[in-house]
Amino acid sequence: MAGVLLSTADIPEQRQFAHWQDYICDSLVGLDCTSPTREKFQGAICNRKFGELQLSTMTSDLMCLQRSKARIARAREDDFLVAFEGRAQSYGSQDGREAVLDVDDFALFDSTRPYDVRFKPGFKHFVLKIPRSALLSRLGNPNAVTGSRIPGGSGAGRIASQFFRELEQQLDSLDRLQADRLGQIGLDLLAAALAGMSAASNQGRSTIKTAWVTRIKVLTNSRLGDPSLSPGSIASSLGISVRYLNTLFSSEELSFDRWIWELRLQRCHAALADPSQLARSISDIALNWGFSDMAHFSRSFRQRFGCSPREARRRVTP
Missing domain, CATH: 2.60.120.10 (Jelly Rolls)
Known part of the structure; x- marks a missing residue:
């Protein structure tokens, strides 16, 4: 590079x-x-x-x-x-x-x-x-x-x-x-x-809350490709309840569940728009970022970006 x-x-x-x-x-x-x-x-x-x-x-x-x-x-x-x-x-x-x-x-x-x-x-x-x-x-x-x-x-x-x-x-x-x-x-x-x-x-x-939210975000990013990632698994790893985790996220723009979906969709969109990853299939990219249902992934992707994953890939295909 x-x-x-x-x-x-x-x-x-x-x-x-x-x-x-x-x-x-x-x-x-x-x-x-x-x-x-x-x-x-x-x-x-x-x-x-x-x-x-x-x-x-x-x-x-x-x-x-x-x-x-x-x-x-x-x-x-x-x-x-x-x-x-x-x-x-x-x-x-x-x-x-x-x-x-x-x-x-x-x-x-x-x-x-x-x-x-x-x-x-x-x-x-x-x-x-x-x-x-x-x-x-x-x-x-x-x-x-x-x-x-x-x-x-x-x-x-x-x-x-x-x-x-x-x-x-x-x-x-x-x-x-x-x-x-x-x-x-x-x-x-x-x-x-x-x-x-x-x-x-x-x-x-407020400082304690900020520190907790940051810990949650760092840990979640490190496990984003794990399909079993959930509020429960993150809360368990940090030794807190799911209820407290959701309370910590209550002042964020998205709920914790929606935030995970947003991150995964962003990572998939970036990969599909990257010419260096054209050799990877759409399903491989989706699975790599934690999606297990391809139909659900396609619907969510279209709703978020206004186009299908295949259309997003086609835009960078020579």
Whole structure:
């Protein structure tokens, strides 16, 4: 899976910064870029897409990035961005919180609200772009920790940081299916690190509920392909009652049962839209994500996406 490299190296000097602004907006989200070095500006960003995720590696001259209200008003993006610092130091702020990121540290930013990021010379940034639904399916309240420093030196933060640092180096040697599966594992690790930070920074009953919902979501994602997955099996694994599990989910957009179905349908839809998985049959994909009744799967798929699984597959068939 080769990445797409965008660099100012071969751009005429007087146009380098303008091109860099376009590279950033095309790669991440719409951002305003400022720098004291607008002439002879050097920057490079390499984007690697796998499954529903994108991991970008970025280096450049000194600069600042801002996600402004004006940009948001014109935007269609609805993503979370996780910024990992790989070298030197960077700064970020959102929702009244500020983060100073040293090597291995990371922070979460919501593209639907203003934020800004500043870099020290010599930085190397890894940015993971995550669709909102993919993170919300694993974490109760991500916005409780936006703009906060997640330490990458120990604990769950170190595991998540090192995982994505290593994944960035190995993505070029992985096929799409391998990369997609590792991406899902990485999201679980990331959710665990963010949930730990949320629990440490808040107190009270709502924090306990958020922690429980996150544990439920992480465990459910890890067992999504098991056809025997049920509220009872998850509740039993966590040592709680099914009634309490459903109570915890009462403030979520979907009930626990409906949420499982939604996740499975999303994973099947992503697989059917992936050209690298054309060799797999529709039934194989459905069975892989926990469906056992093909007729029921087809009806649910059509109801959710407005087309049959076969029609979704046909759209990417050469």
